[in-house]
Amino acid sequence: MARTVHCVVDGIDTEGLDFAPWPGEAGKRVFAGVGKPAWQRWLTHQTMLINENRLSPLNPQHRAFLEGEMLKFLFGGGADKPAGYVPEG
Template structure:
């Protein structure tokens, strides 16, 4: 059975995540307040950050950076691309 939530990012009723996606209070907040479509957009942005900044998610400092960026992206509507980032044409 799918779990429905009111997604604060998109301001719609939508399918919620299946489990908290991050091991912290921030992950619980995302689980409670963010729908799958918004989470999918974050994952795409996170991939850009990981690739452009050469982030190792197991590094505690770099993981903290990703968490801060995740919260900005999802709850502050703040999306900053890495300096010099050029999107690839698909």
């Protein structure tokens, strides 16, 4: 049976994540209050950040940056696109 959470991003009851997607307190916070649709939007945004800024998830500084952006995106009312970002098409 799927776990239901009240998603703080979308403001609705929705299916919750299956596991904490990030280590530590940030992961616990996401697991407790973010639904799958909002998490999928974050993953799309994160991929764009990694590609546009040439980040490596293995680099501790880059992971710290991504964690900060994740918290802004999910709990801080959204996050900005990288400077100079132009979407394709």
